[in-house]
Amino acid sequence: MxxxxxxxxxxxxxxxxxxxxxxxxxxxxxxxxxxxxxxxxxxxxxxxxxxxxxxxxxxxxxxxxxxxxxxxxxxxxxxxxxxxxxxxxxxxxxxxxxAPVPYYNLRPGELQQRPPADIFADSTPEYYVNYRPLNDCTAYLPVYGNSMFPLFNSGEVIAVKEVVNPDIILWGEAYLVVTHEQANNMIAIRLLHEHHDPEKIILRASNPEYKGDIVIRRTAIKTLYLIKGKVTRYQL
Known part of the structure; x- marks a missing residue:
């Protein structure tokens, strides 16, 4: 070669x-x-x-x-x-x-406008992050807003890994949730919790100031990304 x-x-x-x-x-x-x-x-x-x-x-x-x-x-x-x-x-x-993982500087509004089949399609990575403990991830993304404070702060960077089998969920863990029309194409970072109806899932912010859960049907989820870790920008 x-x-x-x-x-x-x-x-x-x-x-x-x-x-x-x-x-x-x-x-x-x-x-x-x-x-x-x-x-x-x-x-x-x-x-x-x-x-x-x-x-x-x-x-x-x-x-x-x-x-x-x-x-x-x-x-x-x-x-x-x-x-x-x-x-x-x-x-x-x-x-x-x-193998390094691509970093996409995409804001929530930009993600929202993308087809749920692949929110990273037609995006060019700004750079690649080579941090071995997280090198099995799909992408790095910036955090905007404070709905997930103190778990994730605005300005931090999260490493997300696409979930191959969406039927297996780690309850209480943070996910990037990508939905289709049934849930208004919502894309959000939330903690996932089990609902008493097995056909539904609870999405919850970690910031106590954000009151009220979001409940969606499992069928509304197009893609799930487990948030495996985070870094601050000065570490990149």
């Missing part, structure tokens, strides 16, 4: 085409080489960089032609059979931990 540029915007697109040619889902393709296989979608959509170590692991595992990945020229795969997906446990790359 020497002298090959794997930071091109087209690399993710080419990875997706390779994956599709092999007839594999995102999970099937990335799980053997990444601890957080769902980050594969972010790489394919050019929202997360493909690190050198992860690139090497993917190329070696599937015997991908590095020139095709870098330039789109030549055959997708090298000659010889690729390693089968079900060949047993593999040594997972630490790249999933070491």
């Amino acid at each position: 020497k002298n090959l540029d794997l930071q091109s915007e087209k690399v993710g697109e080419r990875l997706k085409s390779i994956r599709n040619s092999l007839g594999l889902t995102v999970e099937e393709f990335y799980r053997p080489v990444m601890k957080s296989f769902n980050n594969g979608s972010s790489i394919e959509n050019n929202k997360r960089r493909l690190g050198k170590r992860l690139a090497k692991d993917i190329i070696d595992y599937y015997r991908i032609n590095p020139k095709f990945l870098a330039t789109g020229e030549g055959e997708m795969l090298q000659k010889g059979r690729r390693r089968p997906v079900d060949s047993g446990p593999q040594t997972q790359s630490s790249e999933a931990v070491e």
Whole structure:
């Protein structure tokens, strides 16, 4: 891979085409080489960089032609059979931990205007944060307002991780909740609490001055992001 540029915007697109040619889902393709296989979608959509170590692991595992990945020229795969997906446990790359996470300087109003399917779509990260304990996250976002004081202060930066299975919720933890029309496309950071009706969820501010809970139906939630941690701007 020497002298090959794997930071091109087209690399993710080419990875997706390779994956599709092999007839594999995102999970099937990335799980053997990444601890957080769902980050594969972010790489394919050019929202997360493909690190050198992860690139090497993917190329070696599937015997991908590095020139095709870098330039789109030549055959997708090298000659010889690729390693089968079900060949047993593999040594997972630490790249999933070491890959930096994009920071998006988006205000709540900007998030509100975005399609709930992917609130980070069509956004360009201002920079990438390489803080290993949170490198399995989806994105960093700034905190605005004081509804979640003292848990999160305005000006701090939160690290959010997309929830793969929204049926499994850590009650009492803070989430970024993305809803669709049924809940007026609301996007909010709130503590989630169990409702006596299993079809509903309670959203609660941590600031005691914000009285009153928000109750929504589970079906109104489009995407959930667990807030795994926070940093202050001077730490970035």
